[in-house]
Amino acid sequence: MEVCAARAPGKIILAGEHAVVHGSAAVAAAIDLYTRCSLRLLPLADDEAGAAALELDLRDPGLTFSWPCARLREALLTEEAAGPREARPCSLDQLASIARLLEEHEIPEAKIWLSAGLSAFLFLYTSILGCRPGKVTVSSDLPMGSGLGSSAAFCVSMSGALLTAAGVVAAVGGISGEGTGWELVGKDDLELVNRWAFQGEKIIHGKPSGIDNAVSTFGSMIKFKKGELTNLKSSNPVKMLITDTRVGRNTKALVAGVSERASRHSDAMAAVFNAVNSISEEVSSIVELAANDEIAITSKEEKLAELMEMNQGLLQCMGVSHSSIETVLRTTLKFNLVSKLTGAGGGGCVLTLIPTLLSNLVLEKVIAELESHSFRCFKVEVGGQGLQVCQGGCSCFNGDFV
Numbered sequence: 329m330e331v332c333a334a335r336a337p338g339k340i341i342l343a344g345e346h347a348v349v350h351g352s353a354a355v356a357a358a359i360d361l362y363t364r365c366s367l368r369l370l371p372l373a374d375d376e377a378g379a380a381a382l383e384l385d386l387r388d389p390g391l392t393f394s395w396p397c398a399r400l401r402e403a404l405l406t407e408e409a410a411g412p413r414e415a416r417p418c419s420l421d422q423l424a425s426i427a428r429l430l431e432e433h434e435i436p437e438a439k440i441w442l443s444a445g446l447s448a449f450l451f452l453y454t455s456i457l458g459c460r461p462g463k464v465t466v467s468s469d470l471p472m473g474s475g476l477g478s479s480a481a482f483c484v485s486m487s488g489a490l491l492t493a494a495g496v497v498a499a500v501g502g503i504s505g506e507g508t509g510w511e512l513v514g515k516d517d518l519e520l521v522n523r524w525a526f527q528g529e530k531i532i533h534g535k536p537s538g539i540d541n542a543v544s545t546f547g548s549m550i551k552f553k554k555g556e557l558t559n560l561k562s563s564n565p566v567k568m569l570i571t572d573t574r575v576g577r578n579t580k581a582l583v584a585g586v587s588e589r590a591s592r593h594s595d596a597m598a599a600v601f602n603a604v605n606s607i608s609e610e611v612s613s614i615v616e617l618a619a620n621d622e623i624a625i626t627s628k629e630e631k632l633a634e635l636m637e638m639n640q641g642l643l644q645c646m647g648v649s650h651s652s653i654e655t656v657l658r659t660t661l662k663f664n665l666v667s668k669l670t671g672a673g674g675g676g677c678v679l680t681l682i683p684t685l686l687s688n689l690v691l692e693k694v695i696a697e698l699e700s701h702s703f704r705c706f707k708v709e710v711g712g713q714g715l716q717v718c719q720g721g722c723s724c725f726n727g728d729f730v
């Protein structure tokens with residue numbers, strides 16, 4: 329039985345969400361919260377006997393799904409599969425067949441938002457591996473639908489595991505110091521994973537810019553504009569506190585709402601997107617500035633804070649703020665800290681810039697006050713690794729995740 333696993337990080341967007349969908353630059357960074365996906369390919373003999381199935385175990389919502397391979401073949405493999413080496417979009421016919429397959433499962437009404445992820449899963453699995461029997465398990469540190477790129481981390485880790493199982497993506501070496509067995513992937517393989525993950529994101533988001541899957545695949549801190557990615561080298565890592573307002577929202581609907589506003593007020597919104605572009609360009613130059621002394625670091629942080637504040641104002645213009653986000657802004661401002669929403673907004677997560685000189689005592693007070701509103705705070709490392717994989721027999725996977 330072949331076993332492999334992949335993990336992909338979530339992300340924060342420092343500047344430029346939404347405007348990036350309309351061609352502006354944006355700046356994003358990977359965070360050390362991961363989605364892990366493991367895959368066990370089951371013997372083909374079961375398939376010949378007609379007993380084979382594709383199973384999916386989603387640990388976080390605590391749901392499992394199973395599709396007989398014969399049923400998948402009948403419903404989905406009408407088109408000639410082009411193989412895993414070339415990422416291709418999900419056709420409207422394929423999407424409709426996937427929707428019919430999902431209707432055969434009773435997804436609880438309270439978890440109906442999962443159908444987008446399930447559709448992306450069925451598309452990626454059957455496109456990359458065909459209708460082979462297998463068992464896929466997914467677990468995540470990321471809150472789902474909160475702006476930290478859970479959909480992208482899901483599609484990237486899934487594509488990474490499936491392409492590794494298909495034998496077209498391979499590990500190139502260990503990650504020093506971690507000792508967990510996760511290994512890095514070469515540049516060309518990452519490009520392929522990213523292209524497949526983007527096709528999965530399109531099913532979940534409708535019209536993604538591609539920034540979330542790119543930063544989850546390649547890691548680090550990046551500037552992203554019209555599909556072009558620039559790696560940003562930062563000598564002083566930016567420290568951010570993330571607050572999850574726990575207000576659920578859906579990126580697809582928020583992105584569509586901004587596009588509708590842009591078609592109603594095209595000149596005004598073009599000016600907003602243009603202003604965001606300038607902010608992102610400035611943020612990317614500031615994070616790359618080498619700062620060697622306390623004064624230089626403080627002035628760098630002040631500039632970053634001002635740009636974040638300006639970006640938040642423009643996100644309000646786009647109509648994607650929310651009363652819960654405004655509560656986080658007011659709470660952190662009491663401590664002279666600047667915050668902005670991150671990801672699609674409408675609830676979800678908010679970033680607060682943590683200046684290097686802020687004492688732990690004050691930080692703990694900020695967190696306590698935010699948590700008194702029933703928000704949840706995360707302290708994260710910013711700008712780490714992207715996709716990592718683990719091939720059969722490693723310590724990352726032994727029926728469960730480490």
Ligand SMILES: Nc1ncnc2c1ncn2[C@@H]1O[C@H](COP(=O)(O)OP(=O)(O)OP(=O)(O)O)[C@@H](O)[C@H]1O
Nearest residue numbers: 441442445473474475476477478479482579671672
């Ligand atoms: N671990 C997971 N298991 C199953 N489905 C998932 C998982 N993570 C994400 N999804 C799918 O992605 C959807 C959330 O995607 P959405 O783009 O709305 O939010 P996000 O990616 O967390 O935030 P943002 O796009 O603003 O960064 C979920 O509703 C679900 O369909």
Ligand SMILES: C[C@@](O)(CCO)CC(=O)[O-]
Nearest residue numbers: 345346536537538671672
């Ligand atoms: C809102 C958005 O800009 C970022 C979501 O993390 C959507 C996208 O770029 O695909």
Ligand SMILES: [Mg+2]
Nearest residue numbers: 477479480579
């Ligand atoms: Mg998303």
